[in-house]
Amino acid sequence: MNKQYQGSETSTEIENVSKSTQGSFPGLIIREKEPANYEYPFPMLDDFITPDNQFFVRTHFPVPDISSKDWKLTITGEIENEFSINYHELKMLPSKTVVATLECAGNGRANMVPKMKGLLWEQGAVGNAKWTGVPLSVLLKKAGIKSDAVEVILEGADKGAITEEPKSPGEIHFARSLTLTKALQEEVLIAYQMNGKDLTPIHGYPVRAIVPGWYGMASVKWLIKIIVVNKPFDGYWQTLEYAYWSRPDGHPSLKPVSEVQVKAQIARPALSELIEKGTTYTITGAAWSGEKAIEKVEISINEGKSWEVVDLTSQPMPHSWVLWEYNxxxxxxxxxxxxxxxATDCAGNTQPSEHDADRRTYMINKIIKHEVEVQ
Amino acid sequence: MNKQYQGSETSTEIENVSKSTQGSFPGLIIREKEPANYEYPFPMLDDFITPDNQFFVRTHFPVPDISSKDWKLTITGEIENEFSINYHELKMLPSKTVVATLECAGNGRANMVPKMKGLLWEQGAVGNAKWTGVPLSVLLKKAGIKSDAVEVILEGADKGAITEEPKSPGEIHFARSLTLTKALQEEVLIAYQMNGKDLTPIHGYPVRAIVPGWYGMASVKWLIKIIVVNKPFDGYWQTLEYAYWSRPDGHPSLKPVSEVQVKAQIARPALSELIEKGTTYTITGAAWSGEKAIEKVEISINEGKSWEVVDLTSQPMPHSWVLWEYNxxxxxxxxxxxxxxxATDCAGNTQPSEHDADRRTYMINKIIKHEVEVQ
Structure with missing residues (x-):
């Protein structure tokens, strides 16, 4: 840990492993114990790759207990050849490894005023890892997609009933759809490894989806079924939750949250950190965007009157964050x-100064004021 | 009023005209004063056609004050020729008159156990009227629909912000879409008359949509805009409200409430009405179904052990209720x-014994037990 890191999260104590219900997560911040929702303390950021036991955890239901022996994945719907594949067969197929940043669509919600509904993530519902698996496109080609297919539903083994409003229709499996275009992109994986090791249970063991460029909810864990459909899917987690208002026809219309919005975050100094006057302090952080590489990150010390470009300390590339620092x-x-x-990405996307209310409590990337104390 | 009618609604007093905020509605039951939501006391049913001042009222926002001189309707979106039409021009076009039953999608909600969210309509959020106007298809043909169009959004002048969950995205106009197939059916009207007279303000003056066969929310009042779109519309009143769960792919997916479900209701005896033993009592009521004519209505006095077919006292036809009686x-x-x-319609649709929870608080047509007291 960088010696300059002196801050701590303000609203929740960092809990240690003995308090965790889900194994070994030293230093993760518990936002909800059950189901497990744990946040990475972002001021600890040093490495380009986030270790799996420091990677944030977002679950909607209890973690399913699935052995790799029992696991199988079924592909069905608008396809020519329905089939199932087991863990051994999946691992025999040609694999691909991608580096991808996953960010929860509600990351940064705790910073919004007034307080929003939902889990109050500060900055740490984000992480960057190396994922290994079989491209979804390989399985879809094997299945033979029918010409009227438009989306691909990914279904997890995790399930339950949401009894608070908005209620789920009884007990349902977590599920999310991808547009067919996205599903066929080669970086979308049916993944079985994270950072070169088998997935851990809480991160989707034995097999999960990885959808680089989209918010985390699309990277369905404990994946057991793929359904190709010929109509847009209006499932719970893309209408009632993880949906935002768009106005293509002048009327607000709910759309599923999908592509990650461009964003830079400061890791250090931590919020409210005390800094010695007259010294040189290396401000550090990360920046990322959905489908595009980061082009530049700028910093302002004077509340936006002037901006300076910071140094990028890792190679910018699509789907992954870049680290940066500024003396x-x-x-x-x-x-x-x-x-x-x-941050600005290579397509020219940058961050807004205000949160667009049409985004509801998702896609939070407005420029924030990160207060520190010089003494 | 039939002399046998002795009952009264149990949960709400029938309020008279002086208490109404919206003009002359003698005998309507106020479920909410502002915005105006008034219910027809269904035990008063005698006539095939419901008078306009007894017709139930469902509004989401204050009634817009529009003069026929100022009114115009704009047709836009995926069409060849965008145009507007004023009230005078609309009335010059060839017109059509249809008899159509409108039922609120939440009619009968008060009878559900446990208590449901939403306005607690008993049996009277339904009425049958004669509507006159120009078929929507005439206007759409004049506009020239592009080949990729799939839906038609109807927008009202009524607007506002819903600040309780689920919140609207700020101030929005009431709007609802029809599938293109439905929009092109000749009975769908851009209507300016109800029962041979100009619409009253509360029923949509100067112009409203009438969508026979669909629940009332599709018959958008104070219609000012028609937008042809090439993607399904996911607006507020067809995702968060007036939507139900269907499971075409094995997963619950929200679909807009649309076609009216088959249903029979008893008008008299009223609930808990006292009936003299050993006499002959003429039980009366109405029955309707969405796109189909009613084929038969059956009654059971012994809680479903045996059923008898009742007499239909009006001509069964699609889109309209039929009256019935049984001695x-x-x-x-x-x-x-x-x-x-x-009731059973001519396509064989009949009523379920239980409410399917996937319908949420809409499309309530389960067979109910209507209790009366013989003394």
């Missing part, structure tokens, strides 16, 4: 300073 | 009796 000549004047960062 | 030889035995009725 700050800390002023002599003792005061609170509000640091602001913004 | 009951009231037993000598003093007791409570549970009357049950069920």
């Amino acid at each position: 700050w000549q800390v002023p002599i004047k003792q005061s609170k300073y509000k640091l602001m960062v913004k | 009951w030889q009231v037993p000598i035995k003093q007791s409570k009796y549970k009357l049950m009725v069920k």
